[in-house]
Amino acid sequence: MAAAGHVDSGVVRGAHFPAGEGAAGLAIRTREPVMTPDLPGDARVILAPALREVFARSAWQATLAVPLLVQDRAIGALVVKDRTGRRFDDEDARLLQAFAGQAALALENARVFQETERGRARAQAAAVDSAERFASLVRGLTAIVWEGDAATWQTLFISEAAEDILGYPLIRWYTEPDFWLAHVHPDDRERFRGMRPTTRTDDHELEYRMIAADGRVVWFSDLVHAVRSADGRVRRLHGVMVDITETKRAKEAARVLGDLGRALGHAPDAGPVSRQVAESVRRLFGASAAALYRADRETGAMALIAVAYEAGVSFEWNAELPAGAGAIGLAARERRAVVSRDVVTDPRIVFPPEARARAERGGVRSALAVPLLVKGQVVGALIVGEGAGRTFTDREVILAEAFASQAAFALT
Incomplete structure (x- = not known):
């Protein structure tokens, strides 16, 4: 539980409640708003004895709760409390439901962001790892692993995920000159033209868009590792393109x-x-x-x-x-x-x-x-x-x- 404002001394931020208990549990169970001027006295609401005792001493018993829904799947509840006796109305419920819709979207997006960050961390580790671990990771990543010539940007290797994410047959990456640059979004393409041949010798990250075979715009975070030869010159580039569109x-x-x-x-x-x-x-x-x-x-x-x-x-x-x-x-x-x-x-x-x-x-x-x-x-x-x-x-x-x-x- 996360809370803001006046919180009863018996209710601790970060506490966990059994499924179905309280106004939040009722809202999650019924998928409907719950409004009550007296939470402990509402026969619909299930409360453990200890929690019922806390609420019975409180001056904040008026409650409005709405479920957080993602495609009819309840992922939590949003609860507002006020002084005992207040009667929340339908307009209050509509307003809180609007906030709940955005809160559910934000929580789902946070989960997506965390998944992306974990994928990015794995990709960065792979760029400096051994060839054996790198090859193993290539097979399991939902990201595009690539190798290119530093001077010409010709594709030397591209993982199968490229076809899964962008939809183009892998053979086109190898056989068509400038395939990658030709499919970078037009608004991003010009800033790359002046970067060839590669002059950067440090590991770096690029963000850009590509146009998929079906016309979708796909955002990538491209983690690039410069590979030097014995004379110290950058001969090849290794990279991992992580889809950050969501x-x-x-x-x-x-x-x-x-x-x-x-x-x-x-x-x-x-x-x-x-x-x-x-x-x-x-x-x-x-x-x-x-x-x-x-x-x-x-x-x-x-x-x-x-x-x-x-x-x-x-x-x-x-x-x-x-x-x-x-x-x-x-x-x-x-x-x-x-x-x-x-x-x-x-x-x-x-x-x-x-x-x-x-x-x-x-x-x-x-x-x-x-x-x-x-x-x-x-x-x-x-x-x-x-x-x-x-x-x-x-x-x-x-x-x-x-x-x-x-x-x-x-x-x-």
């Missing part, structure tokens, strides 16, 4: 979510914020398009209210869809995120004839759709779209759900 995206997502939160507090209507949500999601996902739909409270039909495109890209969107239609309709019906590599051929997804024809002609094919929920009611949907074939990751689903939480406020 870490970069997490930092950008935190910034954008903060901007959206401030925009929600000042926008007189939903239009500008809806467009900001669509464009922010599209840009963060590196996607071709993203859109927001509003749900009709009576019929459940969806109406398009905001759309964002990558430059030079255009899809045919369905301005209106009946309840249950399309990926957004499935997400709304099931009240959870829906991922589809091709919405036209996906048997779970249904369309009216005209809407299906539009999708087949030039609509979104790969999609990530997330419902916008307020107090358990669907108020709209967010969709991220591509041409057929893209697969969205679990972390991308978590990120989309965080944006959906913000967008739901814009529509209420």
Whole structure:
């Protein structure tokens, strides 16, 4: 447990509580907010005798708790306490749920960051380790291990992870001149042109982007070790390229979510914020398009209210869809995120004839759709779209759900 503010003397920061106990345990168990003006007196709440005695002496018994959810998996709870007798309301719960959504995303991103840092530490150790240990690590790393000529930058060795991460056949690294530089992101490419032949003799780290075979932008932290010959000159370069895309995206997502939160507090209507949500999601996902739909409270039909495109890209969107239609309709019906590599051929997804024809002609094919929920009611949907074939990751689903939480406020 981590705590801030007034904390009862019998409750210790860093303490651990059995599963299901307290308001936090109830919120985690039910996946719903828990509001009570008198925690010890609430029959729904389970408390160990010692803890019940502590709370019984406290003047801070009014409690509001919400679960921290990652794809409907509870990873903790966020709890606010006040003086006995205060009655938290639905608006308090909505506000705390918004914070909880961002807190869950931050905790998940922290876990991803720690995994990346551990991988980086292993990679740095490998660069100065024996050939036998280095070869063993190459086979097990989820990072790209490479060797290159210091003068020409010609690839001399590239590990199989290069094909897994970027999607290009390994043979192209060896046979195509300047393959690496040609696939560095255009905005990063120029700063490398003047660095050849290599003049640095120390070990160093570079950050840059590459374009994957499927068009994704992949961020790398490249740990480079200069290998000298007997005459002291740098002849070869050894390196380990660690994929840090998720870490970069997490930092950008935190910034954008903060901007959206401030925009929600000042926008007189939903239009500008809806467009900001669509464009922010599209840009963060590196996607071709993203859109927001509003749900009709009576019929459940969806109406398009905001759309964002990558430059030079255009899809045919369905301005209106009946309840249950399309990926957004499935997400709304099931009240959870829906991922589809091709919405036209996906048997779970249904369309009216005209809407299906539009999708087949030039609509979104790969999609990530997330419902916008307020107090358990669907108020709209967010969709991220591509041409057929893209697969969205679990972390991308978590990120989309965080944006959906913000967008739901814009529509209420």
